[in-house]
Amino acid sequence: MPAPEFFVTPGYGPALRSALHYSQAVRIGDRVEISGQGGWGPAWESVGEVAFPEALEDEIARAFDNVERTLAEAGATWRDVVAVDSYHVPAGADSIGEAHNRAMVEQFRRRMGDRAPIWTQIGVAALGAPGMRVEIRVTALTGRDAA
Template identity: 30%
Template sequence: MTNSTTTRQAIIPPGTQPFYDAFHFAPATRVGDTIWVSGQVGLDAQMKPGEGMEAQARLAFEALKGILAAAGASLADIVELNTFHTALRRDLEAFTKVKDEYIPSRYPSWTAVGVSELALPELCIEIRAVAVAGCGVA
């Protein structure tokens, strides 16, 4: 038996269908109020990486914000954040500054992982998240 609390919904915001079709993954999946967001990277609308970690982090957070909005949630609803860094020690302080611009309070659980590479050689950050719609309201 399925109902609205157990139905699995792929979240595919406008403009992301080609990725869903080509790479066979949903930008996010929602079951009940819980939303799992696939890793977001620092690419602009022309699929060009941002210049440096801070620019890429902002682009990735903007993408995350848009996907959450399409799923009926916001950045304030994030309960878990996982970030993947190609230069973790060098970039962590600058990344944290950008993260705190987008998530200024009620910080989620966060795991930062250093990796040797991401999907494109120019990428330096990838962000994935779990959110619970409506929980960010104080």
Template identity: 40%
Template structure:
């Protein structure tokens, strides 16, 4: 739908758009929908070699993608879906990141165990939806 606003941040976002023909985020009304964010370095697309650091980086990438799309970050997130190759190994770290990034609210959350993700080196992908009424109004003025 070409009438929607799509966003791909520099580095990994540009790589995804050019290599795989997808965007990191799209605005639909007052909602920002993110594609799954992995634990990759946003500049190089290299996935963190340590599993817990990979989880932390995925959460940082969500924040980056939301802000790149004009949002305020995790404070606006109301829905989270995590895709994990080993749910038990990352579950507690995900909860720690929820408490770190969203200390004032608890989003809805679904976690799904998968055999494989988009890159062979990935073990987690975090997909969110964020309510951004102010940003949507500002984006319409552009």
């Protein structure tokens, strides 16, 4: 079994690695797993002082951008993604809501075309930073080790 390689995303990754002691991605052979990515900007001043876009759609698009940047650091792309777990702070008490679904599906189609990975949506009461409404974690298979 290949040794794990850990990666931090340029920009916010080193700050999060230092402050919270975790890596943004791990690669073991042709499998890439990333930690949850939120809709923060490319720089992270300090933990707890993060601004998220006012529009939910913009926050979700930024989270997808951050997934893309993190995958790239580990040698993968959205086209390699086989599984998505998304965590949502719902606007209503009984479901994640149509606005979340619509924005997520729009990004899936834009970034993966016809590829449709498995997807699990999880509604949560809170995420890792104040004001954060979505976090996305993916698994990708690159085929790098394929014969």
